[in-house]
Amino acid sequence: MVTIMDWEVKVHDKGLIVLPAELRRELRIRRGSILEAQREGNTIVLRPKPSLLESYGSDGKPRAAKVIRRIHEERRGEVEAEGAP
Amino acid sequence: MKQRVLLDAGFFSVHFGGTDERAKKIVENAATGKLEAYVLHLNLTEFLYNYAAEFGWEAARTKHSLISSSIFIKQLATTEEIALKAAQIKLRNTSLSLADSYLLAAADILHARIATTNSTLKEVRPDSILLKF
Numbered sequence: 733m734v735t736i737m738d739w740e741v742k743v744h745d746k747g748l749i750v751l752p753a754e755l756r757r758e759l760r761i762r763r764g765s766i767l768e769a770q771r772e773g774n775t776i777v778l779r780p781k782p783s784l785l786e787s788y789g790s791d792g793k794p795r796a797a798k799v800i801r802r803i804h805e806e807r808r809g810e811v812e813a814e815g816a817p
Numbered sequence: 818m819k820q821r822v823l824l825d826a827g828f829f830s831v832h833f834g835g836t837d838e839r840a841k842k843i844v845e846n847a848a849t850g851k852l853e854a855y856v857l858h859l860n861l862t863e864f865l866y867n868y869a870a871e872f873g874w875e876a877a878r879t880k881h882s883l884i885s886s887s888i889f890i891k892q893l894a895t896t897e898e899i900a901l902k903a904a905q906i907k908l909r910n911t912s913l914s915l916a917d918s919y920l921l922a923a924a925d926i927l928h929a930r931i932a933t934t935n936s937t938l939k940e941v942r943p944d945s946i947l948l949k950f
Binding site for chain 2: 782790800807811815
């Protein structure tokens with residue numbers, strides 16, 4: 733079940749709003765987080781976009797290691813090619 | 818002055834792969850302003866096409882979007898100063914690739930530590946953070 737909670741936020745200069753700390757904590761919204769804003773009539777919906785911080789470990793180790801090995805091999809190959817007669 | 822860390826191409830795979838918690842810590846500290854994180858466009862390119870070769874271009878675009886929207890990671894274009902310094906470094910160290918040389922040059926100029934998966938860089942610049950994968 734989705735819990736609906738309400739907060740009041742004040743709009744400051746240039747449209748700045750401060751999200752309540754409790755809300756930020758629960759939704760893991762931090763400095764630098766990006767929110768998507770969507771207008772539905774008179775309603776504004778803010779959705780946190782997935783962030784770099786939350787994406788730690790999202791790919792799994794074996795395939796990530798494969799990408800790193802590719803990078804290393806390419807750099808090594810370049811050096812070896814330069815040394816080739 | 819805040820500590821500066823220059824992220825190598827492999828850094829992002831370590832982060833997305835979850836192979837070394839220090840990568841996560843670097844991102845956390847950059848996000849909260851405890852350190853300054855940088856990446857060269859050149860290394861970002863390297864990461865993206867190698868990532869795309871494994872995961873596909875759409876997945877690489879998603880990761881690029883995650884990195885780009887992280888405003889606490891400053892992306893650096895190549896400057897003439899970096900190019901000249903990289904050329905000197907490459908001339909002195911024949912075991913270094915062009916990407917390695919650019920990374921070392923930018924790190925020198927920024928007075929930054931390098932977060933890398935490349936042990937050759939750690940040998941040349943011992944204060945580098947060598948990440949596990």
